[in-house]
Amino acid sequence: MPANPTRDDPVTAQRRRGFWLRTLHQWHWISSAVCLVGMLLFTATGITLNHAARISATPEVDNRTLELPAPLLEALRQAPEEGEAPLPAEVAHWLAEALDVPLGRRVAEWSPEEAYVSMPAPGADAWLSIDRGTGAVEYERTDRGWIAYLNDLHKGRNTGPAWGWFIDVFAIACLVFCVTGLFLLHLHARQRRLTWPLVGLGLVVPLLLALLFIH
Numbered sequence: 001m002p003a004n005p006t007r008d009d010p011v012t013a014q015r016r017r018g019f020w021l022r023t024l025h026q027w028h029w030i031s032s033a034v035c036l037v038g039m040l041l042f043t044a045t046g047i048t049l050n051h052a053a054r055i056s057a058t059p060e061v062d063n064r065t066l067e068l069p070a071p072l073l074e075a076l077r078q079a080p081e082e083g084e085a086p087l088p089a090e091v092a093h094w095l096a097e098a099l100d101v102p103l104g105r106r107v108a109e110w111s112p113e114e115a116y117v118s119m120p121a122p123g124a125d126a127w128l129s130i131d132r133g134t135g136a137v138e139y140e141r142t143d144r145g146w147i148a149y150l151n152d153l154h155k156g157r158n159t160g161p162a163w164g165w166f167i168d169v170f171a172i173a174c175l176v177f178c179v180t181g182l183f184l185l186h187l188h189a190r191q192r193r194l195t196w197p198l199v200g201l202g203l204v205v206p207l208l209l210a211l212l213f214i215h
Contacts, residue, residue, distance in 0.1 A: 017187065020183070020187065021184075021187060024180045024183050024184050024187070025184070027176060027180045028177060028180040028181060028184060031173045031174070031176040031177040031180065032177050034169075034170075034173040035170055035173040035174050035177060038166075038170040038173075039174070041150065041153065041154070042154055042170075044150070045150050045151050045153065045154035046154070048147050048150065048151055049151050049154060049155075052151065055147055057144055057145045057147060057148060058145075059142050059143060059144050059145075060142070060143045060145075061140065061141070061142050061143075062139075062140065062141045062142075062143070063138070063139070063140045064099065064138075064139045064140075065136065065137060065138050065139075066098055066099075066137045066139075067134070067135050067136055067137060068091070068094070068130065068135035068136075068137060069094070069135075070135075072088075072090060072091050072094055072135070073132075073135040075088045075090055075091055076088065076091055076115065076130060076132055076135070077132060079110060079115065080110050081110065081111075081112055082110050082111055082112070083110055084107050084108065084109055084110065085107065085108065085110060086105045086106065086107055086108060087103065087106075087108050087115060087117065087130075091130075092104075092105075092106075095128070095137065099128075099139050101119070101126075101128075101139065101141075103117070103119075103128075106118075106119060112132070113131070113132060113133070114129055114130060114131055114132055115129070115130045115132060116128070116129050116130075117129075119141075120157075120158040121158050122148075122149045122152035122153055122157060122158055122159055123143065123144050123145065123146070123147075123148040123149030123150075123151070123152050124141060124142060124143045124144060124148075124149070125141070125142050126139070126140065126141035126142070127139075127140055182199075185199065
């Protein structure tokens, strides 16, 4: 009786299985290496975020005042009356040196009375106000500590586009790690009877918690 042409012989099937095992293991360890440090960060901050109300912190407030030199005040008066636009370059440079604060090309909110610059950052909030009539400058920064800083990294709050790209790359690496892990579970499931019960448990437990206890 002729062999079934649609079924591979044992040697071919073994080779195919070996190929997929090697490929999946390769992508699995590469993705795990890429997302290892990020995974440690996000799991640790997941705990701190979940218990944020129990973690006490005393914010440190830094409040400073100074006055713009007359030539810079004149440049400020020539800026737009209202709307949003960066501070004049010479004003931003002088303030960055005087306050030791990187202003860059941050957008200011302009009104006839003042220029206001909001400068939020991970774990901190800051603002700068300049009186357009007198040149009086007030700067205030509230720092909520390292835990708040790491928590904001977790949420991508006030972190800028570079960190946003990192989160996207990290998420893709985690996705590759999980998908290759799932296929490796499939390939090893015959020798490990608890594989699919444990996978099912990982699905059922959060599903039941969400249905029964989240309202």
